[in-house]
Amino acid sequence: ALVVAFRGAVRRPGRSFAPDQLHVERALGSGSYGEVFKGQLDVHGTAQPVVLKRVKSRVQDGEEMGEMEVLMNVHAAKSAARAVAPYLGFCDVPAGAAAPGGLSPGLWLLWRYEGCKTLASYLGRRDGLRALASDLGVPEALVVPVALRQVLSNLAVLHASGLIHRDVKPLNLVVAENDRRLKLIDLGSCADLRSGVNFHPQEYILDPMYAPPEQYVLPTDSPHLARSLLGQAMSPLLWARHQPDRFDSWSAGVVLLCLALPHLRTDAGLSRFLSEFEAAQYDLDAWRARCKWVAPRDFAPLDADGGAGWEVARGLLRPRNIRVAPDGHVAFLAGGGARWPARLSAAE
Ligand code: ADP
Ligand code: MG
Structure with missing residues (x-):
């Protein structure tokens, strides 16, 4: 019901970025439903390394899971900031729009890039x-x-x-x-x-x-x-x-x-x-x-x-x-x- 609400009138929480503020550099790994890349986020001319995760919309429930991940990140960034890599926001790339930075259409989530080692x-x-x-x-x-x-x-x-x-x-x-x-x-x-x-x-x-x-x-x-x-x-x-x-x-x-x-x-x-x-x-x-x-x-x-x-x-x-x-x-x-x-x- 929550996800349905999102698709309707309720706005997705958190900060929204435009596709032209982002560009993809290289793949970091592919998990259960998302694809994860390292890239750069440009805010007013200042670039910052970020991790970009695309919600796999073709996977069953992929979109719903992506919306859940947004909610959890928004909550954790506010209430558990010390424990998690900082969540920055999302970028919704519309279908049919070829984004200049190499982002394919879909919902992308963004975090600060914390380093190359897990x-x-x-x-x-x-x-x-x-x-x-x-x-x-x-x-x-x-x-x-x-x-x-x-x-x-x-x-x-x-x-x-x-x-x-x-x-x-x-x-x-x-x-x-x-x-x-x-x-x-x-x-x-x-x-x-x-x-x-x-x-x-x-x-x-x-x-x-x-x-x-x-x-x-x-x-x-x-x-x-x-x-x-x-x-x-x-x-x-x-x-x-x-x-x-x-x-x-x-x-x-x-x-x-x-x-x-x-x-x-x-x-x-x-x-x-x-x-x-x-x-x-x-x-x-x-x-x-x-x-x-x-x-x-x-x-x-x-x-x-x-x-x-x-x-x-x-x-x-x-x-x-x-x-x-x-x-x-x-x-x-x-x-x-x-x-x-x-x-x-x-x-x-
Ligand atoms: P998945 O759902 O595919 O498991 P993750 O969120 O775990 O996606 O990210 C996949 C990989 O990307 C991680 O195992 C890690 O190597 C890298 N990664 C994810 N977030 C960050 C981050 N904030 N900083 C640096 N590397 C990250
Ligand atoms: Mg993982």
């Missing part, structure tokens, strides 16, 4: 953690907890604004060159739990490698509740009780393991972990006890500081018993309040 590009390199440490400006020994904390504090900010991301993974975490920190990108799978907008997860858009098993997000023992949660806007009370933000903290847990354990950085390695973890009934210690293919020394960064990192991984990948504090620290609801690592000051 977390995935580091994890794909042998010296990835060293490069990441140097780009984030932290000692290599601290890069795993610092990166995780940045991810978690971004999520805490996003969640406080009422959004869950639902597609947290290395490809959707960009290292912002100027700020020297990780930011979330790709709000195309976001749900706004206050309004219920886009809360129906379209299964095919969720990444099975990073999305949690369903029973971790909503209680399996009360199907009527799960149904009502999925069917309508979620009240603050239900949010507090069922913590749908656990969706993202599970994904963050998987990201943590990928950061710490090089064997999990390939699709094959990650799939193997996920199926073994499921077979171990999501008991991380049981998985580790049986695991023969990850070198014991690879666990060292997680075992440092009295195993604080391992405890965080265990907590993130366990259902509904942790809270992420606004500064990105993990607090356990039951038992102690592990802060990891103890040495990190709030400034880091």
Whole structure:
């Protein structure tokens, strides 16, 4: 209904740019429904590097999803600005109009270009953690907890604004060159739990490698509740009780393991972990006890500081018993309040 409203009288929110203010330079990647390019935005003679994403109108539901992505970005840019790459606005290129800058007809969304590296590009390199440490400006020994904390504090900010991301993974975490920190990108799978907008997860858009098993997000023992949660806007009370933000903290847990354990950085390695973890009934210690293919020394960064990192991984990948504090620290609801690592000051 919302999308219908948009097509009717309601104006699309956010800033609108003219096609002749933009030109495309090169492709950045192609995801589930959009095509993404690096380009330049010209405002009153000043050019600025931008990321341009075209909504694939031929994909079923592509247009609706594009309008959702606009809404999520407008909301996040206002209420969670620190956590996400800055959304600039949109450009509607009319059909039949050949735009001078190389934009094909359709709806284009624009963000500030934050740099050429996502977390995935580091994890794909042998010296990835060293490069990441140097780009984030932290000692290599601290890069795993610092990166995780940045991810978690971004999520805490996003969640406080009422959004869950639902597609947290290395490809959707960009290292912002100027700020020297990780930011979330790709709000195309976001749900706004206050309004219920886009809360129906379209299964095919969720990444099975990073999305949690369903029973971790909503209680399996009360199907009527799960149904009502999925069917309508979620009240603050239900949010507090069922913590749908656990969706993202599970994904963050998987990201943590990928950061710490090089064997999990390939699709094959990650799939193997996920199926073994499921077979171990999501008991991380049981998985580790049986695991023969990850070198014991690879666990060292997680075992440092009295195993604080391992405890965080265990907590993130366990259902509904942790809270992420606004500064990105993990607090356990039951038992102690592990802060990891103890040495990190709030400034880091
Ligand atoms: P998709 O829906 O295709 O996954 P994304 O929004 O994730 O689209 O963008 C695809 C890729 O483009 C990202 O993985 C990243 O490499 C790059 N990218 C997206 N936004 C930015 C940005 N603001 N700054 C730099 N690179 C970006
Ligand atoms: Mg993406």
